[in-house]
Amino acid sequence: MLVSSAAIIVGFILLLWGAERFVTGAAATARNLGMSPLIIGLTIVGFGTSAPEILISAMASWDHNTGLAIGNAIGSNIANIALVLGATAVIMPLNVKSETLRREYPILFAATMVTLALIADGELDRMDGFILLSGLVIMLYWVISLATRSRRSDPMESEFEAEMPKKMTTLMAAGWFIVGLIVLLAGSRLLVTGAVDIAKQIGVSDLVIGLTVVAIGTSLPELATSIISALKKEHDIAIGNILGSNMFNLLAVMSVPGIISPGIVPEMVLERDYPIMTGLTIALFAIAYGFRGPGRITRAEGGLLLTSFITYQGLLYYMGNG
DSSP states (O other), rough: OHHHHHHHHHHHHHHHHHHHHHHHHHHHHHHHHHHHHHIIIIIIIIIHHHHHHHHHHHHHHHHTTHHHHHHHHHHHHHHHIIIIIHHHHHHOOOEEEEEEHHHHHHHHHHHHHHHHHHHHTTTEEEHHHHHEEEEEHHHHHHHHHHHHHHHTTTTHOOOOOOOOHHHHHHHHHHHHHHHHHHHHHHHHHHHHHHHHHHHHHHHHOOHHHHIIHHHHHHHHHHHHHHHHHHHHHOOOHHHHHHHHHHHHHHIIIIIHHHSSSOOOHHHHIIIIHHHHHHHHHHHHHHSSSTTTSSSOOOOOHHHHHHHHHHHHHHHHHHHHHO
């Protein structure tokens, strides 16, 4: 148990550091190639913050631990909305001014419904995986189109501009990108090995480990980014980070087990976890879209999101022991 716990802790540390280097290198390379900060933020940074989930899902699927891979994707989405945005809004209420983000909410909802339709038969096969991957390509094209049309007037353009790495040569950026990717691979391998070992030792399913320990751990980059962005009054980045990450989790992370290790979707995913994730996605749309003006997540609403996350974790613990 001690060795497995140490593997998880070291894995998380490597994932956090590797993801930061990976995103920095990728963003600096894209900037040097002439991409706008808004497009970089909505695509490359969104992909980078989901890189730990993608690699963990790949490692788990390669080891035929499909439950861990699926639980990681769904659990991360639940943690992103309820834990990350909840904690961020409690610290600093969030105002949404970006029209690009307002147009991303329906994209996230569509991705949620498409994924549900694919796994509703209780299976995640290769065809489902390739459909999700195709959805990722369509989503990226749509987001880039939105960003291209609105980048000059969108407040996120200046927010991302302020966060972009400066004065980094393309060679150095590519070097950090490669180093970050290698560290991410090592961290994900350690974390999956440790998580599976602990699941076997304490007698819980891979799914529950994926929904709890792994999901919370891989959401730490989003938590750090959102809180720091909120404190800097870059509220659109704080929320855009979550929307982008959740779309990548559904379309990229969920596609991996379907392609690498097709199998049965655990029954509790459809009965408990996916409905909770969908409910939180709808709640986020309702409170943050801003039907009559700029969207806003208040401290009270952040507190409700945090309470829902704690309640969900308690439910998992209760059902696991039951």
